[in-house]
Amino acid sequence: MSEEILINVTPVETRVALVENGMLQEAYIERASRKGIVGNIYKGKVVRVLPGMEAAFVDIGLERAAFIHASDVVPSQSNGDEPVYSPKTVPDIRSLLREGQSLVVQVTKDPIGTKGARLTTQLSIPSRYLVFMPGVSHVGISQRIEDETERARLKALVGEAAVEDQDVQGGYIIRTAAEAASPEDLTGDMAYLHRLSHSIHERIARVQAPAVVYQDLPLFIRTIRDLIRPQTEKIRIDSRESYQRVMEFVEEFVTEFADKVEYYPGERPIFDLYSVEDEIQKALSRKVQLKSGGYVIIDQTEAMTTIDINTGGFVGHRNLEETIFKTNLEAARSISRQLRLRNLGGIIIIDFIDMEDPEHQRQVHRMLEKMLERDHAKTKITGVSELGLVEMTRKRTTESLGQVLCEPCPVCDGRGFLKTTETVCYEIFREILRVNRAYDAESYLVMASQSVVDRLLDEESDNVADLETFISKTIRFQVEPFYSQEQYDVVLL
Numbered sequence: 130m131s132e133e134i135l136i137n138v139t140p141v142e143t144r145v146a147l148v149e150n151g152m153l154q155e156a157y158i159e160r161a162s163r164k165g166i167v168g169n170i171y172k173g174k175v176v177r178v179l180p181g182m183e184a185a186f187v188d189i190g191l192e193r194a195a196f197i198h199a200s201d202v203v204p205s206q207s208n209g210d211e212p213v214y215s216p217k218t219v220p221d222i223r224s225l226l227r228e229g230q231s232l233v234v235q236v237t238k239d240p241i242g243t244k245g246a247r248l249t250t251q252l253s254i255p256s257r258y259l260v261f262m263p264g265v266s267h268v269g270i271s272q273r274i275e276d277e278t279e280r281a282r283l284k285a286l287v288g289e290a291a292v293e294d295q296d297v298q299g300g301y302i303i304r305t306a307a308e309a310a311s312p313e314d315l316t317g318d319m320a321y322l323h324r325l326s327h328s329i330h331e332r333i334a335r336v337q338a339p340a341v342v343y344q345d346l347p348l349f350i351r352t353i354r355d356l357i358r359p360q361t362e363k364i365r366i367d368s369r370e371s372y373q374r375v376m377e378f379v380e381e382f383v384t385e386f387a388d389k390v391e392y393y394p395g396e397r398p399i400f401d402l403y404s405v406e407d408e409i410q411k412a413l414s415r416k417v418q419l420k421s422g423g424y425v426i427i428d429q430t431e432a433m434t435t436i437d438i439n440t441g442g443f444v445g446h447r448n449l450e451e452t453i454f455k456t457n458l459e460a461a462r463s464i465s466r467q468l469r470l471r472n473l474g475g476i477i478i479i480d481f482i483d484m485e486d487p488e489h490q491r492q493v494h495r496m497l498e499k500m501l502e503r504d505h506a507k508t509k510i511t512g513v514s515e516l517g518l519v520e521m522t523r524k525r526t527t528e529s530l531g532q533v534l535c536e537p538c539p540v541c542d543g544r545g546f547l548k549t550t551e552t553v554c555y556e557i558f559r560e561i562l563r564v565n566r567a568y569d570a571e572s573y574l575v576m577a578s579q580s581v582v583d584r585l586l587d588e589e590s591d592n593v594a595d596l597e598t599f600i601s602k603t604i605r606f607q608v609e610p611f612y613s614q615e616q617y618d619v620v621l622l
């Protein structure tokens with residue numbers, strides 16, 4: 130399988146495309162205007178302790194105070210071992226924090242809407258192969274490294290190196306990228322984390338709260354840190370300046386990839402390669418067309434994502450089972466790609482077309498499982514319900530592509546449907562009756578969209594006449610070109 134990474138950098142946003150076998154599989158977007166702050170470390174100031182909620186508000190220099198729960202406050206007397214309490218018996222927040230004190234915190238959740246950012250005092254600093262956690266002493270390892278011998282090798286390597294280094298106290302989590310990494314790779318990473326950790330501590334000592342003391346790397350460098358793998362053939366970047374910064378990072382940490390990184394000076398926009406731009410557009414649509422003629426409908430709600438599979442058009446009786454099987458198989462492949470591309474998370478329910486042959490069912494599920502193995506996010510098929518729905522979860526920490534690029538439609542208020550002109554006409558009739566009972570007017574003027582006024586003057590003209598007779602008043606209409614189909618006003622004259 131060939132894998133290529135394209136990086137598009139402009140002053141307003143950075144976009145990263147992961148392309149496998151010529152097909153866009155993952156897209157990441159970071160905008161300067163709303164750059165996330167997850168992972169940033171701040172020296173903050175406790176502004177309010179809320180005993181009732183076992184929580185506190187911390188000023189970290191943002192517009193809105195951030196929030197920390199007692200269970201996310203690691204007691205300062207912790208000697209580096211496991212926290213001295215279990216999360217189920219949360220200590221009194223008043224014994225942990227007091228108003229006015231300064232506190233070093235890391236953001237675990239971006240501020241969303243009116244909610245402030247969510248914080249923890251358990252810091253974690255990622256490098257390519259490791260995550261460093263000051264103040265704890267254990268070494269953990271990613272579940273995605275499955276080979277037991279490899280797990281043992283990595284844990285031993287990191288564990289020993291950590292013991293030897295008395296300079297910096299902390300634990301580590303071994304990331305998936307560490308699989309097959311050499312001892313030099315790992316110690317190189319540890320040295321980097323220690324340097325970083327020192328500079329963070331220096332900054333903490335120097336600055337006045339509230340202030341940021343550490344920010345995660347920009348997307349184009351995180352891409353190199355987190356996405357690049359031995360099977361990555363090429364990384365192309367269309368900004369010379371960013372290319373140079375990437376090369377500095379590569380030469381310091383992942384020299385073996387140095388000859389894979391290229392500056393892309395092309396005349397053609399970089400995202401025209403492999404139709405990346407088109408594929409991103411398509412990933413915003415509900416419907417995904419399958420080659421076999423069938424299609425998949427993806428609906429993202431707040432609670433979950435539901436996915437429905439349909440055969441397209443007429444299917445002869447003779448080949449029905451075979452067509453359904455082929456459509457489901459193609460859908461399984463397509464869905465696993467769409468989950469990654471759209472970065473959908475949480476609960477996902479897939480409604481494959483009913484198949485009678487249990488062997489077909491088995492093969493479709495196996496296809497889905499096999500395709501999901503390529504996902505960078507952790508996925509889990511949790512079961513098949515009585516109704517034949519495949520239930521699965523996908524873990525992710527950032528917003529979906531749709532959430533990054535879109536907002537709820539103001540016309541339909543995010544429902545995805547508009548009231549019909551008929552419904553709006555009847556609403557207008559009711560509104561006129563309501564107003565007529567309350568006020569004394571000579572006549573009424575209805576301002577509405579073109580489509581609604583057209584209907585009032587045509588299909589509804591008899592009803593309008595009846596209403597005029599009933600209230601003994603005239604009703605006039607006026608088209609408001611900027612009104613949506615659902616908008617209208619009834620004006621007393």
Ligand SMILES: [Zn+2]
Pocket residue numbers: 538539540541542543544545546
């Ligand atoms: Zn809409």
